[in-house]
Amino acid sequence: MIKLQGIWFSYGNENTGDELRNINLTIPEGQVVLICGESGCGKTTLTRLINGLIPNYYEGKLQGSVLIEDTNISEKPLYDIAPLVGSVFQNPRSQFFSMDTTSELAFGCENIGLSEDLITERMERVVSDFQISYLMGRSIFALSGGEKQKIACASSAMMEPKIFVLDEPSSNLDIKSIGDLAKVIALWKEQKKTIIITEHRLSYLMALADRVIYMKNGEIAEDLRIEEFKNIPQKEIYNMGLRSIAPITFQHHNDKILEKEMLELSNFHFSYEKIPTLEINHLKIPKRSIVGIIGNNGAGKTTFARCLCGLEKKSAGELQIGRKIFSGKQRLNQCYMVMQNPSHQLFTEEVMDEVLLSMEDDTEENRELVNKVLHDLNLQGLKNRHPMSFSGGQQQRVAIASAIVSGRSMMVFDEPTSGLDFRHMKEVARNLQKLGAMGNTLFIITHDPELIAECCNYFIFMEQGKVLWSGGWSDLNMQRIINFFEATQYMELIHR
Amino acid sequence: MIEWQVLSSASKNLRVNLDPRTKLFLLITICILVIGGQINGIMLIIRPALAAISLILLFTAGKRKISNICIGVYVFFFICENFILPVMTGTLGFILLFFSGFITRLLPGMVMGYYTVETTSVSEFIAAMKKIHLTKKIVIPLAVMFRFFPTVIEEYHAIGDAMRMRGIRFGGKNIFKILEYRFIPMMICSIKIGEELSAAALTRGLGAPVHRTNICRIGFHFIDIFLIFLCIALFILSILSKIGVF
Amino acid sequence: MNSSKSQAKDLVNIGIYSSIYLVITMLLSFLSLIPVFHPLLAILCPIVGGVPFMLFLTKTRKFGMITIMGIIMGIVMLLTGMGYFCLFTGLVFGLLADIVAKSGNYVSAKKSILTSGVFSIWYVGNYLAAFIIRQSHYDHIIKSFGQEYADAYMSFYPNWMLPVLFAVCFISGIIGGFLGKALLKKHFKKAGIA
Numbered sequence: 001m002i003k004l005q006g007i008w009f010s011y012g013n014e015n016t017g018d019e020l021r022n023i024n025l026t027i028p029e030g031q032v033v034l035i036c037g038e039s040g041c042g043k044t045t046l047t048r049l050i051n052g053l054i055p056n057y058y059e060g061k062l063q064g065s066v067l068i069e070d071t072n073i074s075e076k077p078l079y080d081i082a083p084l085v086g087s088v089f090q091n092p093r094s095q096f097f098s099m100d101t102t103s104e105l106a107f108g109c110e111n112i113g114l115s116e117d118l119i120t121e122r123m124e125r126v127v128s129d130f131q132i133s134y135l136m137g138r139s140i141f142a143l144s145g146g147e148k149q150k151i152a153c154a155s156s157a158m159m160e161p162k163i164f165v166l167d168e169p170s171s172n173l174d175i176k177s178i179g180d181l182a183k184v185i186a187l188w189k190e191q192k193k194t195i196i197i198t199e200h201r202l203s204y205l206m207a208l209a210d211r212v213i214y215m216k217n218g219e220i221a222e223d224l225r226i227e228e229f230k231n232i233p234q235k236e237i238y239n240m241g242l243r244s245i246a247p248i249t250f251q252h253h254n255d256k257i258l259e260k261e262m263l264e265l266s267n268f269h270f271s272y273e274k275i276p277t278l279e280i281n282h283l284k285i286p287k288r289s290i291v292g293i294i295g296n297n298g299a300g301k302t303t304f305a306r307c308l309c310g311l312e313k314k315s316a317g318e319l320q321i322g323r324k325i326f327s328g329k330q331r332l333n334q335c336y337m338v339m340q341n342p343s344h345q346l347f348t349e350e351v352m353d354e355v356l357l358s359m360e361d362d363t364e365e366n367r368e369l370v371n372k373v374l375h376d377l378n379l380q381g382l383k384n385r386h387p388m389s390f391s392g393g394q395q396q397r398v399a400i401a402s403a404i405v406s407g408r409s410m411m412v413f414d415e416p417t418s419g420l421d422f423r424h425m426k427e428v429a430r431n432l433q434k435l436g437a438m439g440n441t442l443f444i445i446t447h448d449p450e451l452i453a454e455c456c457n458y459f460i461f462m463e464q465g466k467v468l469w470s471g472g473w474s475d476l477n478m479q480r481i482i483n484f485f486e487a488t489q490y491m492e493l494i495h496r
Numbered sequence: 497m498i499e500w501q502v503l504s505s506a507s508k509n510l511r512v513n514l515d516p517r518t519k520l521f522l523l524i525t526i527c528i529l530v531i532g533g534q535i536n537g538i539m540l541i542i543r544p545a546l547a548a549i550s551l552i553l554l555f556t557a558g559k560r561k562i563s564n565i566c567i568g569v570y571v572f573f574f575i576c577e578n579f580i581l582p583v584m585t586g587t588l589g590f591i592l593l594f595f596s597g598f599i600t601r602l603l604p605g606m607v608m609g610y611y612t613v614e615t616t617s618v619s620e621f622i623a624a625m626k627k628i629h630l631t632k633k634i635v636i637p638l639a640v641m642f643r644f645f646p647t648v649i650e651e652y653h654a655i656g657d658a659m660r661m662r663g664i665r666f667g668g669k670n671i672f673k674i675l676e677y678r679f680i681p682m683m684i685c686s687i688k689i690g691e692e693l694s695a696a697a698l699t700r701g702l703g704a705p706v707h708r709t710n711i712c713r714i715g716f717h718f719i720d721i722f723l724i725f726l727c728i729a730l731f732i733l734s735i736l737s738k739i740g741v742f
Numbered sequence: 743m744n745s746s747k748s749q750a751k752d753l754v755n756i757g758i759y760s761s762i763y764l765v766i767t768m769l770l771s772f773l774s775l776i777p778v779f780h781p782l783l784a785i786l787c788p789i790v791g792g793v794p795f796m797l798f799l800t801k802t803r804k805f806g807m808i809t810i811m812g813i814i815m816g817i818v819m820l821l822t823g824m825g826y827f828c829l830f831t832g833l834v835f836g837l838l839a840d841i842v843a844k845s846g847n848y849v850s851a852k853k854s855i856l857t858s859g860v861f862s863i864w865y866v867g868n869y870l871a872a873f874i875i876r877q878s879h880y881d882h883i884i885k886s887f888g889q890e891y892a893d894a895y896m897s898f899y900p901n902w903m904l905p906v907l908f909a910v911c912f913i914s915g916i917i918g919g920f921l922g923k924a925l926l927k928k929h930f931k932k933a934g935i936a
Contacts, residue, residue: 643757
């Protein structure tokens with residue numbers, strides 16, 4: 001039993017205001033609770049109270065008490081909370097401590113001083129429960145995001161806590177890995193664990209959650225049983241700022257007639273340690289289209305994008321537009337890539353300078369243009385702030401602004417909506433459509449069916465480094481897309 | 497026995513599995529005797545012998561290409577130092593002497609260091625550190641350091657890519673700007689990841705005031721004992737030679 | 743605050759900042775493949791390394807953290823084949839830097855820049871091998887090449903260079919401290935870290 005009583009919390013830094021207001025919540029043992037709400041609604045903060053990171057790691061002003069089995073855990077050090085509450089976080093890259101999977105699984109148990117024999121025994125059980133024997137003894141750095149997340153789940157299971165707290169665990173995962181994650185949660189549910197999970201992607205949890213808590217502005221706005229939540233009409237869900245809870249329906253974008261003029265790609269090949277990861281001999285893409293690049297992780301989507309941008313020096317491929325042929329090196333000046341983590345591509349201390357960096361020189365004229373672009377992207381008010389202090393979405397918009405002023409006609413987006421709520425996803429989609437309307441060709445690597453439904457009008461489907469099919473919104477392709485997002489659907493996996 | 501352990505050792509069949517403590521002892525021995533050793537008497541044998549040990553170990557670790565290069569380089573300069581140089585004079589001889597002096601002395605240590613890093617998993621290293629009763633205050637930061645190193649490098653490369661993609665080049669611009677663009681985002685991104693890492697580690701009980709256990713099994717085998725005794729013998733010989741017994 | 747729970751956080755921080763410091767040092771060290779740059783590194787590394795070090799100091803509130811970082815530098819240098827000398831210089835100058843920082847209660851701006859200078863002297867350990875190799879070569883060269891050559895040989899790393907290296911590392915560390923302070927203001931504070 002978890003009891004939060006009269007919780008008020010603020011981090012107490014410059015973003016003033018209370019992060020959590022008057023939270024009273026009781027979670028009985030064995031319940032699966034989904035906490036949802038727009039970004040900044042306080043759901044992550046709430047999870048930090050339960051796993052003790054607040055007030056032990058993130059400091060701030062805390063009122064009220066957090067009780068687990070009648071002990072106030074806010075007064076306990078983190079290492080005492082660790083065996084009670086297992087945590088899984090959003091970013092698979094930053095939550096492992098060891099270099100190899102076996103030590104990682106043992107890490108928590110070693111910390112609390114369990115005997116070696118007991119650890120080995122537990123490990124055998126967890127490995128078979130999670131079906132991860134193929135991942136054991138491997139370097140974690142070489143694993144995919146989905147595999148890392150599985151290891152993260154398994155590692156927290158090693159401590160055998162009664163409570164699991166998952167903070168947006170699916171944000172960086174592909175469809176298949178989300179299915180695996182759903183299986184893990186189903187397993188824990190079977191074992192009668194209490195599970196608290198915050199998410200933007202809701203559909204995979206509909207068959208698992210018992211209860212849904214909707215938060216707004218740091219308060220609990222709704223506290224519903226899952227049946228009640230599922231009965232909320234889709235339109236209402238969108239109004240609440242939440243992602244779809246039902247499978248996405250796609251509509252024909254007949255209004256978007258594709259260009260006749262083509263971009264022709266030939267001989268895009270790339271090998272990593274002698275294993276071919278990209279083999280595209282020939283591919284045609286209509287100019288000025290918004291191309292969704294889909295496929296599971298490891299299909300070569302990012303490699304393709306990097307080759308397209310000319311970032312892989314060893315790739316020989318050529319791109320032909322009209323009569324002009326661009327080699328990899330020349331493409332560096334033709335393509336602009338908005339990375340999954342845009343903080344990698346921001347260098348200066350002010351937004352204005354950042355965008356100007358993409359231009360030849362700093363003239364009045366250019367500054368005016370930048371101002372206009374910033375205005376269009378809703379960045380006007382942030383002009384003088386440090387880009388690194390922004391949220392991911394804001395950083396992405398800064399990157400888009402510098403893409404626009406750099407005058408390049410091809411832009412690549414690497415998972416632009418991972419971990420975004422409905423409103424922010426819509427905003428990204430709108431910006432992408434705007435960019436498309438300006439005459440750019442956009443390539444969007446994405447696992448987000450809602451984004452695809454919103455703005456893509458051409459597709460490349462990749463598997464094992466090859467393009468399995470490509471084309472626009474034909475009936476056949478639509479069916480293929482529906483199948484892709486459904487065949488790997490989590491629901492069926494759970495009701496097996 | 498659990499399946500994966502068999503799998504991981506099968507792929508490295510030629511590998512001599514040394515205890516990390518042996519590797520460290522060898523490394524220190526090499527550093528002391530090879531770098532500082534004299535070029536006369538018994539040291540003429542001890543130095544190449546230690547170099548040979550490091551090179552053979554690297555070879556058996558399956559790093560064929562790099563070990564062949566190192567062996568080639570070492571043999572070349574060793575021959576220069578001992579056989580060609582004594583009969584050679586003039587500027588060329590002098591330059592060769594300069595290089596051979598540094599390379600025959602520094603290479604073995606580097607090879608041994610590289611071998612140690614390449615063949616020791618971090619968990620083995622940490623287990624060894626614990627066995628020699630190094631305090632937690634050094635072991636934990638050291639473990640984090642090893643874990644975090646590749647992440648910082650990844651960030652560095654990602655930022656380099658972004659710079660190329662954005663066309664940021666430094667034709668004649670000052671060195672300060674290069675450093676600022678290259679290193680500041682790298683630091684900021686790394687530190688943010690580091691904060692998440694440390695939060696995650698703490699939720700898994702890092703720092704609990706108990707005796708930390710370790711499932712990584714390390715221990716001395718015949719070959720370890722042999723090498724350790726060999727090192728001790730070489731130490732004794734070199735001391736004897738220094739005080740003039742030989 | 744319970745001391746042992748924040749201790750774990752501190753220890754993780756030491757690892758993280760050591761990592762960043764070392765990556766920067768090693769990236770710069772690639773320059774040393776060109777021999778001319780080798781002595782120059784004693785200037786460059788402490789200056790650039792001063793930036794993450796100053797950042798590290800903003801997270802340091804307890805005695806011993808800087809010493810541990812110094813020891814870690816020594817262990818890593820041993821593993822990269824630079825000899826065991828940095829184990830000593832890292833320990834000694836880490837400890838001295840800790841004492842300086844402690845005297846400013848870990849908050850004084852002036853003391854933190856001085857701390858950066860003192861800590862940077864650990865880097866001298868990387869050069870000691872050169873002096874020792876040269877010394878042990880000296881007799882040999884006199885015998886086979888004569889005094890003239892031996893003197894020329896010695897001039898690559900003349901004896902007076904050792905104190906100079908100490909001074910250079912110290913001063914570069916101070917410059918690095920100022921640089922770090924400036925960048926802290928320019929970037930890191932605005933970006934919400936430090």
